[in-house]
Amino acid sequence: MSDxxxxxxxxxTDLEIATYLDRRLPPEQLDRVEAHLAECPDCRDELLxxxxxxxxxxxxxxxxxxAAVAATAAIVLLLPILVPRDAxxxxxxxxxxxxxxxxxxxxxxxxxxxxxxxxxxxxVPGAASYRLTVTQEGGESVWSANGTDTARTLPDSVALHxxxxxxxVADALIANGTTRSTGLRGFRISx
Amino acid sequence: MSGAMAFELQHVLHAADPAARDAAxxxxxxxxxxxxxxxxxxxxxxxxxxxxxxxxxxxxxxEGDCRRLREFQPDSGARFSxxxxxxxxxxxxxHIRILYGRSRATLDPGTADRHRAIRRRxxxxxxxxxxxxxxxxxxxxxxxxxxxxxxxxxxxxxxVAALPPRDRLLLALxxxxxxxxxxxxxxxxxxxxxxxxxxxxxxxxxLRAVLEGxxxxxxxx
Numbered sequence: 001m002s003d004x005x006x007x008x009x010x011x012x013t014d015l016e017i018a019t020y021l022d023r024r025l026p027p028e029q030l031d032r033v034e035a036h037l038a039e040c041p042d043c044r045d046e047l048l049x050x051x052x053x054x055x056x057x058x059x060x061x062x063x064x065x066x067a068a069v070a071a072t073a074a075i076v077l078l079l080p081i082l083v084p085r086d087a088x089x090x091x092x093x094x095x096x097x098x099x100x101x102x103x104x105x106x107x108x109x110x111x112x113x114x115x116x117x118x119x120x121x122x123x124v125p126g127a128a129s130y131r132l133t134v135t136q137e138g139g140e141s142v143w144s145a146n147g148t149d150t151a152r153t154l155p156d157s158v159a160l161h162x163x164x165x166x167x168x169v170a171d172a173l174i175a176n177g178t179t180r181s182t183g184l185r186g187f188r189i190s191x
Numbered sequence: 192m193s194g195a196m197a198f199e200l201q202h203v204l205h206a207a208d209p210a211a212r213d214a215a216x217x218x219x220x221x222x223x224x225x226x227x228x229x230x231x232x233x234x235x236x237x238x239x240x241x242x243x244x245x246x247x248x249x250x251x252x253x254e255g256d257c258r259r260l261r262e263f264q265p266d267s268g269a270r271f272s273x274x275x276x277x278x279x280x281x282x283x284x285x286h287i288r289i290l291y292g293r294s295r296a297t298l299d300p301g302t303a304d305r306h307r308a309i310r311r312r313x314x315x316x317x318x319x320x321x322x323x324x325x326x327x328x329x330x331x332x333x334x335x336x337x338x339x340x341x342x343x344x345x346x347x348x349x350x351v352a353a354l355p356p357r358d359r360l361l362l363a364l365x366x367x368x369x370x371x372x373x374x375x376x377x378x379x380x381x382x383x384x385x386x387x388x389x390x391x392x393x394x395x396x397x398l399r400a401v402l403e404g405x406x407x408x409x410x411x412x
Contacts, residue, residue, distance in 0.1 A: 014262065014274060014278045015262060015264060015267055018267075018269035018273040019267045019268050019269040019273075021273055021277075022268060023380050024267070024268025024269060030356075031355075031356045031357075032356075034356035034357050034359075034360045034379075037360050038359035038363045039363075041363075041368070044363065044364065044367075046277075048378065050276065050277045050280060051377065053230055053233055053280055054273060056229055056233060057225075057226045057229040057272075057276055129238075129242060145243075146239060146246065147238075147239040
C-alpha cells in the first residue's frame with residue numbers, strides 16, 4: 001500500500017498468482033509478490049478475480065454432461081490446427097471419423113447481390129451447436145462463428161468485395177460427438 | 192500438481208510425434224473442459240459467446256507449439272488446475288478486449304478520488320483512537336488544518352512503507368479495496384477472519400505508536 005497509485009514496472013505473472021493462491025511461494029518470492037500486490041491495484045484485482053474463479057470452478061456442478069459435450073466440441077473445433085503442417089493442405093471443413101449424411105445448405109450459393117449475405121442451413125436433430133466458417137477463394141479465413149442458430153448474417157465489420165468469390169461451410173456438432181457438414185459451398189458477390 | 196497431471200502435460204509438451212501429441216492434447220482438453228467452461232461462463236453473454244471464448248482459449252493454449260502451456264512450471268508448487276484457471280481468465284479478458292475493446296481506463300478520475308477517500312479512512316483510523324474529536328473538521332478546510340493533516344499523512348505513509356510486505360498488503364486489501372476480513376483471510380491465507388482482525392489491530396497499533404513517537408497525535412494532528 002502506498003500513497004502513490006502508480007505501480008512498479010513488474011507485474012505478477014499468472015504462475016505467481018497461481019502459486020500464491022496455492023500457498024506455495026518460497027519466502028523470498030512471497031515477499032516480492034506481496035510487496036507488489038500492496039502497491040498495485042491492478043494485480044490485486046487479478047488476484048481477487050482469480051480467487052473467485054477458482055472457488056467457482058471447484059464448486060461441484062451437476063452439468064458434467066455439458067462439459068463432456070463441450071470437450072468433444074473443442075476437439076472438433078481444433079481439428080484443423082491439429083493436422084500436422086507437412087500434411088496435405090486441409091480443406092476448411094470439419095470431419096468426424098464416420099461419414100454421416102451431409103448437412104443441407106440453403107444458401108447463399110452461386111451469384112448473390114448483397115455484400116452482407118445470410119448463411120442458412122438445415123437444423124439437425126440433437127445438434128449442440130453449429131460452426132460457420134467463411135473463407136476467401138484461396139482458403140484464407142474471413143469469418144467464423146459458433147452458435148445454436150441455423151442462420152447467421154455476416155457482421156458489418158466483415159467486408160466482402162464485389163466480384164470476389166468465397167467459400168462457406170457449416171458444421172453441426174451433435175451431442176453424441178459426431179458432426180455433420182454442409183461441405184464447401186461457393187458463392188460470388190455480384191459486380 | 193499430481194503425478195498423473197505431470198505425466199499428462201509432459202505427454203503434450205514432449206510427444207514423440209504429432210499423433211501422440213494430438214492424443215495427449217485431446218486427453219488434456221477432456222480432463223479440463225469443465226474448468227475452462229466455468230471460467231468462460233463467468234463472463235456471461237450467453238451460450239454462443241461462452242463457446243467462442245472456449246474455442247479461443249484452446250486455440251491460444253495450443254498455438255505456437257503450446258507456448259502458453261509451457262509457461263506452467265511443475266516445480267513451482269502451483270497446481271496445474273489453479274494455473275490453468277488464472278491463464279484461462281486472462282485469455283477470456285484478451286478475447287473480450289479483442290471483441291469490445293478495453294472497457295475502462297486504468298485509473299480514471301473517479302477511481303483516483305475513491306482511492307484518496309479510502310486512504311483518508313486509513314489515516315483517520317490511525318488517528319481515531321488517539322483523539323478524533325480534536326482533529327480539525329474536514330468540513331472546515333482551514334489552511335492550518337490542512338497543513339496538519341498533510342504532515343500527519345506524510346509521516347503515516349512513511350511508517351506504512353516501512354512495514355513488512357504482508358502487512359502492507361493487508362492494509363491495502365482492507366483500506367484500498369474495502370474487503371471484508373473473511374475475504375482477506377481467504378485471499379492471503381489467514382486461518383480465519385479473526386486472525387485478520389487481530390493482525391490489523393496489531394498493525395494499526397504499531398503505526399499509531401510510531402506516529403506518537405514522532406510527536407504526531409490527535410492534538411497535534
